[in-house]
Amino acid sequence: MVTVFQVGVGSGGMAVLDAVARDPRIARVILLDPDTYQTHNVERHLFPRSDIGRAKVHLAKDWLADRRDDLEVTALPWDIDDPVRELELQQLACGADIGICAADNEPAKYRFDSLMRDADRPWTLGEVLSGGIGGLVHRFVPGGPCYGCVASYLKRDVTEAPAAPAPDYSAPGGPAPELRVPASRAAIAAVAGLHALVTLDMLDGAEPGFTTMLVSWKRVEGVFAEAYRPHKFAVPRSAACLHCQSFGPAVAREELDVALDQALERLGRE
Ligand SMILES: [Zn+2]
Structure with a gap:
């Protein structure tokens, strides 16, 4: 029997779950999710307006209990970045x-x-692209590339800054700054469905031959030449x-912690 550890039960995370x-x-x-359900969540979420103000993890737990009374659910309204919870996490x-992983911010993904x-x-990550023009599903296995490797390979640079040039997701190689624009419920659910399929395939031990699957939902000038097109990337470890390098004995733990801290620093800790 399988135990799943999920971070993020927002609109995408809840659909995957x-x-x-x-x-x-x-x-x-x-x-794991520290957020409470708010008015602006109602448009894209599974929960009713009457649930506003409650912790999202508790709403998720109730949702699952209504559908599977044999499922054991532990709901923790914690921040994954909380140093006090380090050991428990x-x-x-x-x-x-x-x-x-269905976290909506880069530090939480790292x-x-x-x-x-x-x-x-092993773990999986789903990401809806800004404006819901498509999405990414990544699969990570022990010994394989990490999220840093994948982000670096795809040359992704997620930013909140406005007026960024359009990224070319289908041709990794150039910088791809992204502006966060809300996605539709349909775009979120479509990526979540793929994310769930890839996750369940992993339980079967499937080897689909990719680290990252990128899908376009819309044709966007300078970004996606075609709508509804998948691109699959087998990303190598950098x-x-x-x-x-933590898989080898050469690098000290402190060095890794410094590297992680530097990566988080660059991303701007929230
Ligand atoms: Zn790496």
Whole structure:
């Protein structure tokens, strides 16, 4: 029986969770998200307006209990970046069979990557592109490239700054600054569905031959030449990546911590 460790139960995370947790192989789910349900969430979320003000993890737990009374759910309204929870988070990662990341900020993705890599557990990540023009689903396995390797390979630079030039996702090689524009419920659900499929395939031990799948939902001048087109990337581990070198004995733990801190510094800790 499988234990799933998921960070993020926002509009995308909840859709992934709903699809994955219905699989009878899943026996236990650990959910992490510090956010409360707010008025602006209603448009894209599964929960009703009457739930505004409650913690999203508690709403997720109730949602699952209504559908699978045999599922054990642990709901933790914690911030994955909370240093006070460091040890508990490491233990949770070690106790999981697979991780799901549906966090909406870069520091949380790096943090989850670090936790799952240290615990030697596979995990998946889904990302909806700004404006809902498409999305990305990544699969990470022990010994494979880390999130830093993948982000660096795709030359992604997620930014909140306005007036950024249009990125070319389908041709990695150039810088691709991104501006966050809200996506539609449909675009979010479509990426979440793919994310759930890739996650469940991982439980079967499937080897689909890609690290990252990029899908376009819309044709956008200078970004996607075609709508509804998948692109698959087998991303190698970067020789220059300090995170990945943790698989070898050469790099000291302190050096890795410094590298992670520097990466988080660059991203701007929230
Ligand atoms: Zn790496």
